[in-house]
Amino acid sequence: MKGTIRRYLRLTGMLMKMKISRDMVYSLNFWIAFVVDLLLFLFLLLSFTFVYRYTDSINGWTLPQIIVFMGTFTIVDGLGMGTWFFGIISLPEKIRTGALDMRITKPVDTQFLVSAESFNPGSFLGPVAGAFIVRYGMKAGNFALTPEKLAGYLLLVLMMYLLMYSLSLLVMTCAFFFVKIDALIQAEESAVEFAFRIPGTAFRGAAKFVFMVLIPYGLIATVPTQFLTAGLNWGQGAAVTAITLFFVTATRLFFRFGLSRYSSAGG
Amino acid sequence: MARGSERTVPSEPFLDRGKIPPYHLFMITLDNLCRNYRFKEKAPGLKGAVRSLIKPEWTTKRAVADFSCTLDQGDFVGLIGPNGAGKTTLIKMMTGIIPPSSGRIEVCGFRPADLKDEFRRSYAVVMGQKSQLWWDLPASDSFELNREIYRIPADRFKRNVDELTELFEVGDLLGKPIRQLSLGQRMKMEITASLLHDPRVIFLDEPTIGLDGTAQKQIRLFLKRINKERNTTILLTSHYMEDIRSLCERVMVINEGRKVYEGTYRELTDRVSPWRIVRLSFEAPSTREDLMLPGTEILEWEPYRAALKVAQDRVKETVAALFADFELDDLSIEEEDITDVVEKIYRRDENLL
Amino acid sequence: MWWKKYTAVMKTSFKETLAYRFDALTASLFSVMRIWLAWLLWKAIYGEKEIIAGYTFPMMLTYYLLITFLSRLARSEGIVWETAEEVRSGTFNKYIVRPVSHFGYALARSAGKGSFSLLTDSLAFLLWILIFRNSFVPPVGWPEGLQAAGFAALGLFTTLQIHYLTALISFKTVDIAGPWFFIKNFMDFLTGAFIPLVLLPGVLQKAVSLTPFYYILYYPASLYLGQETEKTGTALAVILFWNGVFWGLRRLQYRRMLRFYEGVGV
Numbered sequence: 023m024k025g026t027i028r029r030y031l032r033l034t035g036m037l038m039k040m041k042i043s044r045d046m047v048y049s050l051n052f053w054i055a056f057v058v059d060l061l062l063f064l065f066l067l068l069s070f071t072f073v074y075r076y077t078d079s080i081n082g083w084t085l086p087q088i089i090v091f092m093g094t095f096t097i098v099d100g101l102g103m104g105t106w107f108f109g110i111i112s113l114p115e116k117i118r119t120g121a122l123d124m125r126i127t128k129p130v131d132t133q134f135l136v137s138a139e140s141f142n143p144g145s146f147l148g149p150v151a152g153a154f155i156v157r158y159g160m161k162a163g164n165f166a167l168t169p170e171k172l173a174g175y176l177l178l179v180l181m182m183y184l185l186m187y188s189l190s191l192l193v194m195t196c197a198f199f200f201v202k203i204d205a206l207i208q209a210e211e212s213a214v215e216f217a218f219r220i221p222g223t224a225f226r227g228a229a230k231f232v233f234m235v236l237i238p239y240g241l242i243a244t245v246p247t248q249f250l251t252a253g254l255n256w257g258q259g260a261a262v263t264a265i266t267l268f269f270v271t272a273t274r275l276f277f278r279f280g281l282s283r284y285s286s287a288g289g
Numbered sequence: 290m291a292r293g294s295e296r297t298v299p300s301e302p303f304l305d306r307g308k309i310p311p312y313h314l315f316m317i318t319l320d321n322l323c324r325n326y327r328f329k330e331k332a333p334g335l336k337g338a339v340r341s342l343i344k345p346e347w348t349t350k351r352a353v354a355d356f357s358c359t360l361d362q363g364d365f366v367g368l369i370g371p372n373g374a375g376k377t378t379l380i381k382m383m384t385g386i387i388p389p390s391s392g393r394i395e396v397c398g399f400r401p402a403d404l405k406d407e408f409r410r411s412y413a414v415v416m417g418q419k420s421q422l423w424w425d426l427p428a429s430d431s432f433e434l435n436r437e438i439y440r441i442p443a444d445r446f447k448r449n450v451d452e453l454t455e456l457f458e459v460g461d462l463l464g465k466p467i468r469q470l471s472l473g474q475r476m477k478m479e480i481t482a483s484l485l486h487d488p489r490v491i492f493l494d495e496p497t498i499g500l501d502g503t504a505q506k507q508i509r510l511f512l513k514r515i516n517k518e519r520n521t522t523i524l525l526t527s528h529y530m531e532d533i534r535s536l537c538e539r540v541m542v543i544n545e546g547r548k549v550y551e552g553t554y555r556e557l558t559d560r561v562s563p564w565r566i567v568r569l570s571f572e573a574p575s576t577r578e579d580l581m582l583p584g585t586e587i588l589e590w591e592p593y594r595a596a597l598k599v600a601q602d603r604v605k606e607t608v609a610a611l612f613a614d615f616e617l618d619d620l621s622i623e624e625e626d627i628t629d630v631v632e633k634i635y636r637r638d639e640n641l642l
Numbered sequence: 643m644w645w646k647k648y649t650a651v652m653k654t655s656f657k658e659t660l661a662y663r664f665d666a667l668t669a670s671l672f673s674v675m676r677i678w679l680a681w682l683l684w685k686a687i688y689g690e691k692e693i694i695a696g697y698t699f700p701m702m703l704t705y706y707l708l709i710t711f712l713s714r715l716a717r718s719e720g721i722v723w724e725t726a727e728e729v730r731s732g733t734f735n736k737y738i739v740r741p742v743s744h745f746g747y748a749l750a751r752s753a754g755k756g757s758f759s760l761l762t763d764s765l766a767f768l769l770w771i772l773i774f775r776n777s778f779v780p781p782v783g784w785p786e787g788l789q790a791a792g793f794a795a796l797g798l799f800t801t802l803q804i805h806y807l808t809a810l811i812s813f814k815t816v817d818i819a820g821p822w823f824f825i826k827n828f829m830d831f832l833t834g835a836f837i838p839l840v841l842l843p844g845v846l847q848k849a850v851s852l853t854p855f856y857y858i859l860y861y862p863a864s865l866y867l868g869q870e871t872e873k874t875g876t877a878l879a880v881i882l883f884w885n886g887v888f889w890g891l892r893r894l895q896y897r898r899m900l901r902f903y904e905g906v907g908v
Contacts, residue, residue, distance in 0.1 A: 029440070036437045044425045054820030061824065065831040072841040073687060076694045081686045124421045126386045129409035130438050205668035212672050216679050224686035282402070285326065286387050 041141040056147045081223040086163025087251045093155030095218045095243035098182050100148020106187050108140035114197035120286050133277050165251050178246040185266045186242050188273040198280030213239040238265050316522045317360040322392035324353040324378050352378040354546040363520040367537030375546040376526045380492045384414045413488035415480055417495035422467045428478040429463045439486035453481040473504030490522045565604050566623045567597045572616035648750040655754025670766035673710050680706040695840045701867050703777040709859040714763050718752035718802040722822050726812035782868030790865040797858035803888040813899035834860035854884035
């Protein structure tokens, strides 16, 4: 077990090294994605600031909490973009063209290989910027930051990172069964957009069930923010853990099932 | 009977599902292997789209049907057949990329579809159309990645890289990005990358496609050496008959998913084309009538030149008779063009077995 | 007739979208889903409040409905990606050697695609209005509704000109995605796609009202809702002024950029 973990960490390092040396060839892309993301954040922040001129809270959340919320999303999203995003987003293409074939023949977990082969080093600036944003929000709202809070927050961020990864892979894995999944991908993209723009506290009733449990994109930035700025009770913590575990496991099983149904295009 | 088919093992107790023996008798065993594809039949247009959504009509296509064979350690076997005959599908099943629909398959003692890491470390696959090299990076980087993926010990890795690139004469290209290499150089790198972990079995799917004559020849020589020196089992598919003729001691012909022949290349050409062409030139003018010998057919005739089609088993007598009856200037015996032979195999529906 | 070739392009573009009707239909449904999320968010923001900056909750929802509908009609975004691809692969040659104006082609193509979106979107949006009729308000009156439609049409043309200018950047850089998303983020905010511009502080609002962005989505929507904004005369002057600027800039840039163009694949 320990040997396996070390081996996969080494492999991860190797893949990251290769991607960095590759990206040096296209150094402009490295920065522009970051600048674009930051700009989007700025405009969203402005939008919320203007909205808060007319209200004090959105279902209990103040403006500083919204700032922490957006910072948290920037962290989770940046981590994902830097690691698994570009590998996963091209999975349907790899399935359609049969490019997955060579990857299956490698003596490494195929899900790992597909997820870890397209690092995007430029995106790691996202989490750095996100950390500053969170810190700014914490100061603006006078929230106390204890070491325990920080540790719990980081743990939750890690969990939400895994959740977002699983949800995205779950959608892309459908490409094993259907020729075209453009509509599903579009739905997924919209869901991510909402996860960024709408604080989870806004969800009520049926919408809450849909976005917190069924397709829990609503949890991603909300849960760590809630923990850091207001606190979670044990029940909420357990529910979030259960949902995350469920989707991580379900995705893993679904991917394996998809792989066993892979019919490899061409020839 | 051909060598390979004598060895085809019927369903013996150990071949039962789940009872894989601790060590294998053969490097590769296929036993009544089938692979079906199911797809929806869709009428064109919006109406068709709606109908197939409500009541889909499924059609099953057999890509591989009841395919049985065995490969021993060190065998070099060629797999030929027309496009879409099922060659690549067979290789995909043997490498675990796709599972079979029915039948038994065992490679290096493993069931491929289980995709055990240990299994995937024991073979290599090169597909002419699919690359495993990183386009923007030099080959050495992709080699390093394979070292990590296959857990190749450092000394063995270095030895293999040195040896293989030297054999291919591509050592000086290791630091060049793949996209700057020629097609032939790229294929050599591709093959090198897949052999770094000393596989016991190599599957090669059209490794020489689109390459120039020199590169093809180099790759052939290389494969021959690997097969001899390392006693590696090799299964090769190729469009170029020359690849098969010069490399494979055994040939399997697949058509519409079924094995229609297994045996040596020589026997195959004899079987499909039991004729030789005897070309003659004469010192003195000949007559057409004099050339009408039993078991021969006149293809071309001029007073000083002629071409005869002779049954293979009558070649000896015919040649002797020709020497006795004519003043010959020259005589040559030719085979039919190989590509024609293969076309013939593909066109024939009957089983050659 | 000189315009026949452009109507042909328009028809072809329409048919092309028709071939991907399933995609078009789902895209329409997802844009309606966006309105649902606006519904959720604004429900939370309104809370107990009746009115925010002159907007009641149904007005706010109708605002998002209108701007989503309008931005879906502006299908000229495709021209950015297409031009980039054609310049990269060298197929842009066909516009240079043929007697067509590339801008005319872009206009016809966007119109063709847009008219298909109009069909599927109308369906999806009608469905939404039927279900959420309590959150929908009709135009304040006929004159306002017509004025809004007129400004919306002008807005679509303005958007096309901006997209076209962006597309021209692809002559200078291979990767258009970066500059494009940069511009798109600006536009989303300044046109009022994030929040109605009335929520902006007065000075900022005044400043935006001098730019063309103000009149693309926000102005037609507020005319429809009967909200006090710029006078129509001023509005017309500003938007026409900017279109004139873009027109000139576009012609100038097109000629300049052709000099960068190598005519071969990179």
